Amino acid sequence: MMTILKLLVLGFLGSVAPAVAINIEKRLLLWAGLGGMLGILTALLVNPYVVSFSISQIFAGTIVIGLYSELMAKVLKAPATVFVIPGIFPLVPGITAYKTIQAFVNNEVTEAILLGIDTIAKAFTIAFGIMLVTALFRLVRRTRVRK
Amino acid sequence: MEQDKVLDIAVRAGSLLLRSGAETYRVEETIVRICRSYRLSCDAFVLPTGIFVSAEGEKGALTIVRRIPYRTVDLTSISRINALSRKIQNERPEYEQVLAELDAIANIKRYSNITIAMAYALTAFVYVLIFGGTLMESLAAVIVGIVLGLLRFFFRQGSSFPFIEYFAGAFASGILGSLFALLLEVNPYLVIIGALTNLVPGVALASGIRDLLHGDIVSGISRLGEALMTVFSIAAGTGIGIATWHLMGVMA
Numbered sequence: 001m002m003t004i005l006k007l008l009v010l011g012f013l014g015s016v017a018p019a020v021a022i023n024i025e026k027r028l029l030l031w032a033g034l035g036g037m038l039g040i041l042t043a044l045l046v047n048p049y050v051v052s053f054s055i056s057q058i059f060a061g062t063i064v065i066g067l068y069s070e071l072m073a074k075v076l077k078a079p080a081t082v083f084v085i086p087g088i089f090p091l092v093p094g095i096t097a098y099k100t101i102q103a104f105v106n107n108e109v110t111e112a113i114l115l116g117i118d119t120i121a122k123a124f125t126i127a128f129g130i131m132l133v134t135a136l137f138r139l140v141r142r143t144r145v146r147k
Numbered sequence: 148m149e150q151d152k153v154l155d156i157a158v159r160a161g162s163l164l165l166r167s168g169a170e171t172y173r174v175e176e177t178i179v180r181i182c183r184s185y186r187l188s189c190d191a192f193v194l195p196t197g198i199f200v201s202a203e204g205e206k207g208a209l210t211i212v213r214r215i216p217y218r219t220v221d222l223t224s225i226s227r228i229n230a231l232s233r234k235i236q237n238e239r240p241e242y243e244q245v246l247a248e249l250d251a252i253a254n255i256k257r258y259s260n261i262t263i264a265m266a267y268a269l270t271a272f273v274y275v276l277i278f279g280g281t282l283m284e285s286l287a288a289v290i291v292g293i294v295l296g297l298l299r300f301f302f303r304q305g306s307s308f309p310f311i312e313y314f315a316g317a318f319a320s321g322i323l324g325s326l327f328a329l330l331l332e333v334n335p336y337l338v339i340i341g342a343l344t345n346l347v348p349g350v351a352l353a354s355g356i357r358d359l360l361h362g363d364i365v366s367g368i369s370r371l372g373e374a375l376m377t378v379f380s381i382a383a384g385t386g387i388g389i390a391t392w393h394l395m396g397v398m399a
Contacts, residue, residue: 007277014273020266021345022168022220023257052278078226081170085222085350092349095278095340101382127356 004044011040011090019086028082031072035087039065043091055125058091062129065091070137084130093122148185150204152242156235157181158211159249161191161198164228168220170354171195171366177232184236195369217309220350227252264296267345271295275341284337287327291320291342313346313380321388339385346381348374 015036016029024032042064043057050057069083096119103112161178165171171193178200182189189202195218201210231248234240258266271292275285295316302312320339328335355370 010273010277013269014277017266017269017273018345019222020258021263021270022222022350023224024222025226028222028226077230079173079229081173082222082226085220085353088353089349090277092347092353095344097347097352097378098340098343098382101378102385105382105386123352124356127353127360130353131357131360 004048007040007044008037012037014090015039015086018089022085024082024086025078028076028078031076032083032086035065035068035072035083036090038068039087040090052095053091053122055121058093058122058125059129061091062088062126063133066130066133070133080134088126088130091126093119096122148239148242150187150202150206150209153182153185153187154189154200154202154209154211156242156245156249157189157191158198158200158213159246160228160232161193161200162213162215163224163249163253165193165195165198165215166218166221167224167228168218168350168354169225170361171358171363172361173225173229174198177228180232181235184239193366195366195373221257223255223257224252227255260296260300263299264293267296267299268292270345271342274344275337278337278341280334280337280341283331284333285341287324287331287333288338288341290327291323291338292345294319294323295342295345310376310380313377314384316346317343317381317384318388318391321385322392325389325392335389343381343385346377348377351377 012033016033019029019032039061043053043061046057046060047054053061065084065087066080069080069087072078072083073080096115100112100115100119103109103115157178160181161174164174164177174193175191178191178193178198179189182200182202187202187204189200192199196215198213198215199210200213201208203209231245231252235245268289269292271288272285275288276282280288298312298316298319302315320342324335324339324342327333327338351370351374355367355374357367358364358370359367361367
């Protein structure tokens with residue numbers, strides 16, 4: 001329980017801090033952090049025992065972040081990307097990407113290829129999750145306009 | 148409004164968006180939306196490094212090509228221009244008014260350098276803990292994070308090659324991580340990876356794939372190339388940094 005709570009706080013800060021570095025508006029800062037926290041929470045709900053996130057954890061987290069971002073975009077009148085980018089930050093496979101190249105540099109080619117495929121799959125999962133939500137919302141908007 | 152003025156504000160808004168790291172489809176949509184608001188039919192083709200817009204009106208065809216030499220991520224500019232383009236669509240303001248608003252967005256107040264350095268430090272601190280590091284390791288990463296923040300101002304002032312910044316940051320992290328490993332007996336890799344989370348091209352990676360899924364194949368591939376190049380600079384910097392440290396140890 002304590003670790004989950006700790007991770008939620010870290011997820012919040014882990015979205016807020018990079019968001020400042022990419023110049024988010026002050027009024028949106030806390031909301032962006034909440035998105036990151038929701039993403040981590042969802043990933044932990046899927047599997048509370050694995051902290052280096054798997055594909056299914058990342059996918060579930062991304063979907064929730066996408067839905068949250070579209071909702072917040074409506075409420076706070078800002079594009080959804082503003083919430084998506086900080087939100088997915090804790091899920092982005094940065095370490096895996098780094099480890100891949102590290103393995104290449106150390107001449108461990110087999111390890112590097114395995115890690116590389118893992119990185120690409122995780123990056124695709126995030127992008128695909130966000131795309132899915134965006135596409136859904138566009139479809140709903142378009143059908144509503146036609147009526 | 149005249150054709151050339153409409154095209155002018157559309158391209159200005161578009162290049163500001165692209166410079167702020169917006170996805171290419173968003174830039175294309177914004178340009179076309181602004182032109183349509185003033186009853187001008189136009190076509191926009193946007194790559195991460197440039198904008199091509201062509202409009203046909205009563206004066207014949209008019210084309211603007213704008214080269215975008217550098218890109219950062221600036222969420223405030225993206226959301227302000229988004230708001231502006233909706234305002235243009237609804238109210239169709241005069242040319243001078245739109246220009247003034249675009250200027251205001253370009254000169255928007257940013258977070259101070261100290262705040263950004265603190266944000267880098269906090270990011271390093273948080274991600275070492277997320278990756279399972281100890282408190283000592285995350286405190287060591289805070290110092291590396293501050294150094295990365297300082298390097299960022301140094302490199303963003305002059306327009307040097309973008310990848311030099313990543314290389315230098317990773318090099319400094321490699322040396323500092325090894326130093327802390329010696330002084331504090333921490334795991335140098337956790338410190339380095341935590342601090343380098345600040346530089347990892349997560350946005351480029353995700354938006355590259357987003358562009359690909361959107362069908363903007365050229366943009367998607369070039370963004371992925373950018374991400375790959377960034378990761379390579381970071382890895383090379385870290386590797387050379389750690390190697391340099393060991394070399395100094397051998398010589399001393």
